[in-house]
Amino acid sequence: MRLFVTPASPWVRRVRVSILELGLEDRFEFVQTKWPHSWGTRTVAHPADFVEATPAQRIPALVTSDFSLTDSHSICDYINGELGGYRLLAREGAARWRALSDISVAGVIIEAQILRRAELLRSERERSTDFLGKMRERTLRCFAALEMRVPERNSVFDLAQITTAVACRYESWRYGDDWRDVAPKLAAWSDGVAERPSMKATEPAETPQS
Numbered sequence: 145m146r147l148f149v150t151p152a153s154p155w156v157r158r159v160r161v162s163i164l165e166l167g168l169e170d171r172f173e174f175v176q177t178k179w180p181h182s183w184g185t186r187t188v189a190h191p192a193d194f195v196e197a198t199p200a201q202r203i204p205a206l207v208t209s210d211f212s213l214t215d216s217h218s219i220c221d222y223i224n225g226e227l228g229g230y231r232l233l234a235r236e237g238a239a240r241w242r243a244l245s246d247i248s249v250a251g252v253i254i255e256a257q258i259l260r261r262a263e264l265l266r267s268e269r270e271r272s273t274d275f276l277g278k279m280r281e282r283t284l285r286c287f288a289a290l291e292m293r294v295p296e297r298n299s300v301f302d303l304a305q306i307t308t309a310v311a312c313r314y315e316s317w318r319y320g321d322d323w324r325d326v327a328p329k330l331a332a333w334s335d336g337v338a339e340r341p342s343m344k345a346t347e348p349a350e351t352p353q354s
């Protein structure tokens with residue numbers, strides 16, 4: 145299976161951490177993609193294999209011998225259910241919905257982080273301060289909500305925790321540590337899980353531009 149990736153993307157990171165937590169890395173070929181900074185506002189040129197893999201032309205994208213999946217949610221669903229025996233997210237029942245409740249909030253944070261990044265890649269003249277403020281406020285509201293449900297010590301590092309940890313670490317990497325003031329317990333928890341080998345192996349780095 146081919147997984148199209150970049151080291152900066154938090155959407156990619158939640159997939160890569162899931163793969164590592166399940167010990168499935170040998171099943172994947174990781175294909176590095178390149179992104180000029182114009183990606184924030186324009187369609188950029190990509191190699192044919194990536195264009196074929198995903199009509200969205202976004203990462204992560206997974207190509208198997210039977211089908212392709214073009215977002216992290218469907219890819220995590222496949223990895224967890226089909227390859228991972230539902231070890232990262234329960235198949236049904238209350239535990240599933242509790243986890244999805246956290247995943248949806250952490251996912252909103254990641255979505256806002258990436259929208260903010262794309263806006264910041266515009267020229268200063270084009271950039272909307274209002275939009276950046278709205279994304280920042282949404283992010284902080286969602287971190288405050290996750291502060292109310294910090295995972296218990298030594299609980300399973302499941303897809304909800306993975307997605308939350310990725311959102312926390314991306315925020316610090318791109319935008320600094322202000323969020324820690326609204327979510328101090330979550331921040332301390334994220335410092336702990338950042339030491340896991342799966343998180344260490346996927347620390348964010350700038351995406352190659354060419």
Ligand SMILES: N[C@@H](CCC(=O)N[C@@H](CS)C(=O)NCC(=O)O)C(=O)O
Pocket residue numbers: 152153154155156183201202203204214215216217258
């Ligand atoms: N909801 C999608 C979002 C994927 C996404 O937005 N990926 C970003 C990188 S973090 C991307 O490929 N952006 C390029 C573009 O929008 O052209 C997912 O879960 O995978």
